[in-house]
Amino acid sequence: MDDVKDKVIAILNDLTGEDFSDNLDENLYDSALLDSMGTVQLLLELQDELGISAPVSEFDRNEWDTPAKIIAKVEEMKQ
Amino acid sequence: MSLKKRLLMIFGPIFAAAALMLVVFLSPLWSGLNYVNPTVQRNAASSLSPQVLKGQLIKQRALENHYVPFFGSSEWSRFDPFHPSVLADKYQRSYRPFLIGARGSQSLTNFFVMQSINHQLKGKKAVFFISPQWYTPMGEDPNAFSFYYSPLQTTTWIEAETGTKMDRYAAYRLLQMPSGNSDKIISATLARIAAGLKPTSFQYFYVGVRHRILLNEDQIYSRYRIPFNNAQTIDKNMKQLPSHYNYQQLNQLAGKIGKQQTTSNNFGISNRFWNRRLKRHVNQLKDFQAGQSYVKSPEYGDFELVLSQFAKDHTNVLFIIPPVNKKWQQYTGLSQTMLKQFDQKIRYQLQSQGFNHIADLSKDGDVPYFMTDTIHPGWRGWLKIDRAVDPFLTKQVNPPHYHIDNRFYSKNWEQYYD
Amino acid sequence: MRWYIPYGNPTYFIWLALAIVPLMIGLLYGRRFRGYQTIISLFFLILTFGGPNWRTGIALIGYLAYQVILVAVYSKYRQRKASPNKGWPFVLAVILAIVPLVIVKVTPAIESGRQSIIGFLGISYITFKVVQTIMETRDGIIKEFHPVLFGQFLLFFPTISSGPIDRYRRFLADYDSVPKRADYLNLIQTGVRYVFTGFVYKFILAYIFGTVLMPGIEQRAILAHGFSWNIVAYMYVYSLDLFFDFAGYSLFAVGISYLMGIKTPMNFNQPFKSKNIKDFWNRWHMTLSFWFRDYIFMRLVFFFMKHKVFKSRVTTANVCYVINMLIMGFWHGETWFYITYGLFHGCALVINDTWLRYKKKHQDVIPHNRFTEWFAIFLTFNVVCFSFLIFSGFLNTLFFGPSKF
Numbered sequence: 001m002d003d004v005k006d007k008v009i010a011i012l013n014d015l016t017g018e019d020f021s022d023n024l025d026e027n028l029y030d031s032a033l034l035d036s037m038g039t040v041q042l043l044l045e046l047q048d049e050l051g052i053s054a055p056v057s058e059f060d061r062n063e064w065d066t067p068a069k070i071i072a073k074v075e076e077m078k079q
Numbered sequence: 080m081s082l083k084k085r086l087l088m089i090f091g092p093i094f095a096a097a098a099l100m101l102v103v104f105l106s107p108l109w110s111g112l113n114y115v116n117p118t119v120q121r122n123a124a125s126s127l128s129p130q131v132l133k134g135q136l137i138k139q140r141a142l143e144n145h146y147v148p149f150f151g152s153s154e155w156s157r158f159d160p161f162h163p164s165v166l167a168d169k170y171q172r173s174y175r176p177f178l179i180g181a182r183g184s185q186s187l188t189n190f191f192v193m194q195s196i197n198h199q200l201k202g203k204k205a206v207f208f209i210s211p212q213w214y215t216p217m218g219e220d221p222n223a224f225s226f227y228y229s230p231l232q233t234t235t236w237i238e239a240e241t242g243t244k245m246d247r248y249a250a251y252r253l254l255q256m257p258s259g260n261s262d263k264i265i266s267a268t269l270a271r272i273a274a275g276l277k278p279t280s281f282q283y284f285y286v287g288v289r290h291r292i293l294l295n296e297d298q299i300y301s302r303y304r305i306p307f308n309n310a311q312t313i314d315k316n317m318k319q320l321p322s323h324y325n326y327q328q329l330n331q332l333a334g335k336i337g338k339q340q341t342t343s344n345n346f347g348i349s350n351r352f353w354n355r356r357l358k359r360h361v362n363q364l365k366d367f368q369a370g371q372s373y374v375k376s377p378e379y380g381d382f383e384l385v386l387s388q389f390a391k392d393h394t395n396v397l398f399i400i401p402p403v404n405k406k407w408q409q410y411t412g413l414s415q416t417m418l419k420q421f422d423q424k425i426r427y428q429l430q431s432q433g434f435n436h437i438a439d440l441s442k443d444g445d446v447p448y449f450m451t452d453t454i455h456p457g458w459r460g461w462l463k464i465d466r467a468v469d470p471f472l473t474k475q476v477n478p479p480h481y482h483i484d485n486r487f488y489s490k491n492w493e494q495y496y497d
Numbered sequence: 498m499r500w501y502i503p504y505g506n507p508t509y510f511i512w513l514a515l516a517i518v519p520l521m522i523g524l525l526y527g528r529r530f531r532g533y534q535t536i537i538s539l540f541f542l543i544l545t546f547g548g549p550n551w552r553t554g555i556a557l558i559g560y561l562a563y564q565v566i567l568v569a570v571y572s573k574y575r576q577r578k579a580s581p582n583k584g585w586p587f588v589l590a591v592i593l594a595i596v597p598l599v600i601v602k603v604t605p606a607i608e609s610g611r612q613s614i615i616g617f618l619g620i621s622y623i624t625f626k627v628v629q630t631i632m633e634t635r636d637g638i639i640k641e642f643h644p645v646l647f648g649q650f651l652l653f654f655p656t657i658s659s660g661p662i663d664r665y666r667r668f669l670a671d672y673d674s675v676p677k678r679a680d681y682l683n684l685i686q687t688g689v690r691y692v693f694t695g696f697v698y699k700f701i702l703a704y705i706f707g708t709v710l711m712p713g714i715e716q717r718a719i720l721a722h723g724f725s726w727n728i729v730a731y732m733y734v735y736s737l738d739l740f741f742d743f744a745g746y747s748l749f750a751v752g753i754s755y756l757m758g759i760k761t762p763m764n765f766n767q768p769f770k771s772k773n774i775k776d777f778w779n780r781w782h783m784t785l786s787f788w789f790r791d792y793i794f795m796r797l798v799f800f801f802m803k804h805k806v807f808k809s810r811v812t813t814a815n816v817c818y819v820i821n822m823l824i825m826g827f828w829h830g831e832t833w834f835y836i837t838y839g840l841f842h843g844c845a846l847v848i849n850d851t852w853l854r855y856k857k858k859h860q861d862v863i864p865h866n867r868f869t870e871w872f873a874i875f876l877t878f879n880v881v882c883f884s885f886l887i888f889s890g891f892l893n894t895l896f897f898g899p900s901k902f
Contacts (some may be wrong), residue, residue, distance in 0.1 A: 085682050
């Protein structure tokens with residue numbers, strides 16, 4: 001479980017240069033930390049690191065806009 | 080909050096706005112808002128804009144002032160120093176022309192324009208410019224008619240109609256135009272009038288409501304945004320005239336200006352018109368009017384509408400029949416015999432019904448600098464027209480005795496050919 | 498018979514009000530009258546595509562049949578058990594889906610302005626919906642295909658002529674359900690407000706800019722032969738007319754959708770307040786730019802990154818920006834000014850990103866205060882207006898006129 005969380009936070013840290021460990025509900029799009037480029041990178045990293053393949057279509061901004069939501073989504077897809 | 084209350088909060092303002100709008104547009108109070116300032120009257124009198132043609136208020140106020148309606152079509156837009164509006168202004172005549180009509184407006188349009196000013200025409204004088212070119216086999220172009228069509232004038236006329244031959248014929252003609260069918264209830268009303276029946280009480284009610292709304296729109300909006308460029312053109316042209324009226328001197332000046340402005344061609348056509356409209360096509364236009372006839376046309380019936388309305392209003396009218404530029408006529412193969420037949424036919428229609436004030440210039444097509452282009456008078460042409468218009472409008476003239484003959488509405492007369 | 502441009506005149510709105518009242522009563526009492534909705538949809542489609550326009554009506558029917566069959570076949574392929582989901586059937590399906598649009602867009606360019614007979618009002622917007630459905634079918638997100646629901650989605654009449662471009666899954670979720678009364682009342686309230694704001698935008702503001710001011714300025718600019726300040730005036734007036742006309746129309750479309758209990762996405766969000774070009778595209782014609790973002794830009798980026806075509810992330814983004822906007826330019830039409838417009842915005846996005854990166858790196862020396870924000874808005878507004886001047890085709894009339902368009 002925590003494995004997923006750590007990895008996602010590491011990926012996000014890589015992409016945005018920010019640490020979200022204590023800030024899981026920050027909106028990544030409103031704060032302009034993530035854009036479409038970053039989003040694609042995130043999807044690719046998730047694929048490489050965690051082996052889940054989320055197609056671009058799956059990606060609904062409202063469901064993926066905070067670290068907490070991303071972690072939840074990834075866990076759901078891993079099962 | 081209950082459902083009802085919530086819906087009321089959402090839709091209440093809309094219904095209130097709609098009710099307010101109805102009150103505003105149906106209120107008879109607007110008719111008190113009558114004042115039109117003299118500058119607006121002056122601008123409108125020469126604007127030739129469809130907006131003025133279709134409206135009512137400005138024309139009514141102007142004609143109650145010292146303006147006289149000059150009915151016609153595209154000739155009014157040929158401004159030069161001898162244009163009737165320029166001469167009247169320069170020499171401080173007791174009248175000023177209110178120019179009615181623009182390109183494509185023919186008898187039927189003029190008939191409906193008259194509906195908005197019948198009261199102002201009663202027992203007064205008017206000038207009517209007849210164009211031979213109206214009298215084509217097709218008559219008034221439905222598109223041109225639509226362009227100048229005024230629902231307000233139509234409802235005004237329906238409210239006043241009494242089922243005479245004139246009214247029935249007008250309804251019949253209107254139904255042949257797309258404009259007459261643009262409103263389904265109005266077109267059903269027209270069908271009844273054309274058939275000699277009275278409109279139903281519902282139709283009267285509907286026409287009444289429409290009329291009130293259109294009237295208020297006219298009262299509220301019509302005096303704004305009147306184009307003033309023609310009024311400026313008149314001012315500019317006035318400066319070219321000597322300060323005192325002297326016919327010989329003016330005639331000479333007309334010849335001089337005409338000569339200066341027709342240097343580009345041998346037809347005596349103004350350079351501006353020649354360069355913009357004819358130069359490029361002149362070769363294709365050789366003999367293009369051979370076979371053209373102005374003798375058989377539904378326009379004769381429409382013209383009878385105008386005459387009947389003048390008779391009904393006891394308006395004393397001066398009719399002007401212009402010539403065609405002789406050189407152009409010969410080049411394009413327009414038949415001289417046919418033009419003569421047209422002249423005879425239209426004069427017969429006028430004179431046999433008591434319309435005896437006619438300035439017939441049909442033989443002046445070869446006077447130098449008489450025409451400004453192919454069919455419209457300019458310089459000397461305007462001056463000669465002024466020689467008829469000025470005395471007619473400024474001196475005492477016997478009251479007319481008209482006797483309308485409904486035969487002129489018949490197909491027989493439209494197609495009559497001697 | 499007369500015909501009606503959607504939301505073009507008061508009569509159309511009166512018909513609209515009468516037609517949707519029963520639907521609204523149903524929704525207030527927890528029912529969605531889908532049969533009735535289909536009937537009024539047909540009625541409004543006939544108002545627009547019938548009468549003198551019947552030829553475009555036939556084109557619409559033909560187009561619809563073609564696309565439904567196309568998507569049905571592709572769905573069938575994808576829904577087989579253990580579907581191989583190969584690349585080529587997908588590419589083929591997308592190509593076939595846009596072929597009619599390409600024909601319609603290319604015909605005027607090669608036939609000196611003549612319109613293709615298979616065209617109809619709104620074809621490009623329907624095409625977006627089709628392509629997007631195919632893409633999501635490929636991704637396996639859309640798992641079932643209902644030809645009738647798909648037809649309802651494509652022909653949803655409030656948005657048929659110029660969007661906003663909805664998404665199939667989102668539309669279906671609304672269409673399949675009935676909103677709670679409290680939610681629906683909020684929708685009605687917002688919808689009514691949108692429609693009336695639309696009146697102000699389209700029939701007052703767009704009228705002032707487009708009908709009252711524009712013709713005079715246009716004429717003076719043409720008469721001036723060559724550069725004059727009238728061109729600058731034209732640029733602003735045209736831009737404002739474009740915005741108020743289109744935003745007004747979009748407000749009608751969204752407002753009416755709301756009244757029908759469908760939450761069609763919004764198309765504009767105060768675009769002239771944008772602080773940069775990227776911000777602008779998040780606020781201007783949003784459903785179109787989001788469509789391009791989701792179905793072209795992100796997929797291009799995904800493809801390039803996955804296959805490591807470019808070494809740097811920056812290059813990838815820049816190339817994708819330009820391709821993305823260029824396609825948008827081609828979508829508008831095959832004229833030099835539409836394509837230049839696309840290229841212009843592609844380059845503007847590249848410059849924008851470069852500047853933002855530079856600014857981030859030198860945060861300590863580059864000031865950021867209220868003044869710089871105002872300046873950014875001012876600059877963005879002018880850059881956007883200039884792009885609309887290109888888009889308007891007016892420079893074409895001016896430099897290469899008389900224009901055939």
